[in-house]
Amino acid sequence: MNAPILVVDDEPDMCWAISHLIQSQGFNVVTAFNGADACFKLANGDFSVVFLDAKLPDMDGLEVARRASTMAQGRPSVVLVSGYHYQDDPVVHDAIAEGIICTFLAKPFTNEALLKTLYSLLPTDR
Amino acid sequence: MGDNSLKKSFEVRYDMLLNAIPSSVLIIDRQLQVLSVNQNFLSKSLRSKESTVGRLLADVFPLVILQSTGIEESIRNVFNSGVAIKGQKMTYRAPGVPLRIYYYSILPVPNDQIMLIMEDVTEQVRLSEEVRRVERHLASVVESASDIVLSTDIDGRILTWNSAAEKQSGLTTQEVHGVFFYDLCDVNQKPAVRLIFQRMRAGNEPHTTEFHLLTPNKGGSILISWVFSPMLDDYGKTVGTVVVGRDLAERRKLELQLRQSQKLTALGVMAGGIAHEIRNPLAVCSSSAQFLLEDNVSPEFHKECARKIQTNIQKASAIIENLLRFARSSLDTDMGEVDLITVLKETIELVTNQAKVQKIQIQLSVQKPVILVTGVSGLLQQVFMNIFLNAINAMPQGGVLSITVNTIEDRVIVRVTDTGVGIPPGELEKIFDPFHTSSPVGQGTGLGLSICYSIIRQHLGSIQAESRLGQGATIVVTLPLL
Numbered sequence: 001m002n003a004p005i006l007v008v009d010d011e012p013d014m015c016w017a018i019s020h021l022i023q024s025q026g027f028n029v030v031t032a033f034n035g036a037d038a039c040f041k042l043a044n045g046d047f048s049v050v051f052l053d054a055k056l057p058d059m060d061g062l063e064v065a066r067r068a069s070t071m072a073q074g075r076p077s078v079v080l081v082s083g084y085h086y087q088d089d090p091v092v093h094d095a096i097a098e099g100i101i102c103t104f105l106a107k108p109f110t111n112e113a114l115l116k117t118l119y120s121l122l123p124t125d126r
Numbered sequence: 127m128g129d130n131s132l133k134k135s136f137e138v139r140y141d142m143l144l145n146a147i148p149s150s151v152l153i154i155d156r157q158l159q160v161l162s163v164n165q166n167f168l169s170k171s172l173r174s175k176e177s178t179v180g181r182l183l184a185d186v187f188p189l190v191i192l193q194s195t196g197i198e199e200s201i202r203n204v205f206n207s208g209v210a211i212k213g214q215k216m217t218y219r220a221p222g223v224p225l226r227i228y229y230y231s232i233l234p235v236p237n238d239q240i241m242l243i244m245e246d247v248t249e250q251v252r253l254s255e256e257v258r259r260v261e262r263h264l265a266s267v268v269e270s271a272s273d274i275v276l277s278t279d280i281d282g283r284i285l286t287w288n289s290a291a292e293k294q295s296g297l298t299t300q301e302v303h304g305v306f307f308y309d310l311c312d313v314n315q316k317p318a319v320r321l322i323f324q325r326m327r328a329g330n331e332p333h334t335t336e337f338h339l340l341t342p343n344k345g346g347s348i349l350i351s352w353v354f355s356p357m358l359d360d361y362g363k364t365v366g367t368v369v370v371g372r373d374l375a376e377r378r379k380l381e382l383q384l385r386q387s388q389k390l391t392a393l394g395v396m397a398g399g400i401a402h403e404i405r406n407p408l409a410v411c412s413s414s415a416q417f418l419l420e421d422n423v424s425p426e427f428h429k430e431c432a433r434k435i436q437t438n439i440q441k442a443s444a445i446i447e448n449l450l451r452f453a454r455s456s457l458d459t460d461m462g463e464v465d466l467i468t469v470l471k472e473t474i475e476l477v478t479n480q481a482k483v484q485k486i487q488i489q490l491s492v493q494k495p496v497i498l499v500t501g502v503s504g505l506l507q508q509v510f511m512n513i514f515l516n517a518i519n520a521m522p523q524g525g526v527l528s529i530t531v532n533t534i535e536d537r538v539i540v541r542v543t544d545t546g547v548g549i550p551p552g553e554l555e556k557i558f559d560p561f562h563t564s565s566p567v568g569q570g571t572g573l574g575l576s577i578c579y580s581i582i583r584q585h586l587g588s589i590q591a592e593s594r595l596g597q598g599a600t601i602v603v604t605l606p607l608l
Binding site for chain 1: 401402403404405406407408409410411412413414416417434437438482483485
C-alpha cells in the first residue's frame with residue numbers, strides 16, 4: 001500500500017494542513033495547487049485517494065473529478081473537500097450519484113473525520 | 127404758372143401731406159373753428175369733409191367728449207400760453223362704431239392756429255391689457271407651484287421669490303429681496319454657488335446641482351435639488367437667472383430604502399464567494415488547533431501551527447471587515463472628498479472571492495495613484511459593486527473583468543469591461559430603467575443599475591453602457607473631478 005495520496009487545493013496552508021495530517025499516518029502525499037496541475041499528476045501517477053478542493057483558480061474541482069473518473073485504469077477514490085458546498089447540497093448529491101466522487105467533506109473538518117474518510121476509502125487488504 | 131395754379135398746387139400738396147399722417151389731425155383757429163382736417167379723422171369719426179371744415183369744434187365732437195376732456199379749455203390755454211399739451215387720453219365713440227381710445231396732443235402752429243393730433247391707441251391698450259392678463263397668469267403659475275421658483279439679477283441678487291420658497295425657507299419676499307442668493311446657502315457651498323451665477327452670465331446651459339438652503343427663521347437648513355437657468359433677453363443676452371428647487375427629503379428617504387434593499391441583494395450574491403473564502407482559513411485553523419492537541423508536538427511544529435492559526439484568522443477577519451464596511455456604508459450620506467482609486471480597490475477586494483469562484487480575472491489599470499472626487503464613498507462603492515457583480519454574472523464560464531480609469535480635463539472616466547454574454551442592442555437603452563432585468567424571476571430585482579444611475583446623477587456624473595451581443599459589455603461612469 002504505497003500508492004501516494006493527491007491533495008489538490010489552491011490555498012497553500014490548506015494543502016499544508018491536509019498533507020501534514022496524512023503524512024502523520026505514514027502515507028506519501030503529492031500536492032497540486034490548480035486543476036491543470038492536478039489533471040497532469042493524475043494522468044502521470046498512480047494515486048489511491050484524491051482530496052480535491054471544489055473551487056480551483058482554473059477549473060472546477062468537479063471537472064477534475066470528472067476527468068479522473070474517465071481514467072481507464074488506476075482510478076482513484078475522490079473526496080471533494082470544500083467550503084463552497086454543504087453536506088446535502090444537490091450538486092454534491094448528484095456528483096456522488098453519478099459516481100464522479102466517492103464522498104464529500106465540508107470545510108472546516110475535524111482531523112479525525114478526514115482520517116476516517118481516508119481509511120474508509122483505502123483497500124481493505126492493508 | 128399763374129398765382130392761382132401755384133396756390134392750387136400748394137393746396138394739393140398740403141392735403142396730400144395731411145392725409146399721409148397716420149393719425150387724426152385737425153387744424154383749429156382761436157375761435158375753435160376747424161380749418162382743415164385729414165382723411166384719417168374723417169374716416170374714424172364717420173364724418174364728411176363738408177360737415178367738418180368750417181364748423182366749430184362743438185359741432186364736430188360729441189358734447190360728452192368735450193365735457194369729459196375739457197378739450198376746448200385746453201386749446202384756449204395753448205393759444206394763450208403758446209405751450210403744447212401732449213399725451214392726453216380720450217375715449218371716443220362715434221355713432222355706430224366701437225369705442226376707440228386716443229392719445230391726443232395740442233400743438234401751437236404759426237398764424238394763430240393749433241394742431242390737434244389724435245393717435246388711435248385702442249389696439250395698444252388692448253394688447254397691454256392682454257400682456258397684463260398673461261403676466262397675472264404666469265405669476266399665478268409661479269405662485270401656485272409647490273417647487274421653489276425664484277429669479278435673480280445677473281449678479282445673483284434675488285428679484286422674485288414665490289410662495290413655495292417663502293413656505294419652505296421661512297423667509298418672506300421682503301426679507302430676501304435684493305439679497306445675494308448664495309448668502310442663503312451653507313458657508314461651504316457659497317463659492318460653488320457663486321461660480322454657478324458666473325457661469326450663467328457666460329453660457330446658455332442650465333446647471334443642475336444639490337445643496338442645502340439655510341432656513342434661519344426655523345433654524346437649520348433643507349436639502350434641495352436645484353436647476354439654474356439663464357434668463358435671456360430678446361437679443362439672447364443673459365439678464366438674470368431663474369432658479370427652481372425641489373425639497374429632497376422625501377425622495378432621499380425612498381432612495382435610501384431602495385439602496386439598502388439593493389445592497390442586501392448584492393450581499394446575497396456575494397455570500398457564496400464569501401462562504402468559501404472564510405471556510406478555508408477556518409479549516410486551516412481547525413486542523414492546526416487539532417495538531418496542537420496531539421501529544422509529542424515538536425516546538426518547531428508547535429510554532430508553525432500557531433502561526434498558521436494567526437494568519438488565517440487575520441484572513442477571515444479581513445473578509446468580514448470588508449463585508450461590514452460595505453453593509454454599513456450607506457448610513458453616511460454626506461458629500462465629501464473621496465479618493466476614487468481607494469473606492470475601486472476596496473470594491474474589487476469585495477468581489478474578488480466571487481470572481482475567483484467563477485474563474486474570472488480582474489485587471490485594474492489606473493493613470494494616477496489618487497483621483498479625488500466629491501461624493502459619498504459608500505454610495506460610489508455601491509455603484510461599482512453593482513457594476514462588477516453584473517459583469518461577473520455575465521461571465522458564468524469565466525473571463526476577464528477589466529477596469530480602466532482615465533482623467534480627461536475636469537472629468538474622470540471609469541470603464542468597466544467584461545468578456546461576457548453582452549447586452550442585446552434593444553436592451554441597451556433600457557438597462558438603467560427601474561425593474562428592467564435579464565435575470566429569471568426571483569433572481570434580480572432589476573433595480574441595481576437604476577440605483578447606480580440615481581447615485582451617479584447625484585454626484586453630477588453620467589453612466590452609459592456599450593455592448594455588442596456575445597462580445598461583452600462596457601459600463602462607462604464619468605464623474606467631475608474635485
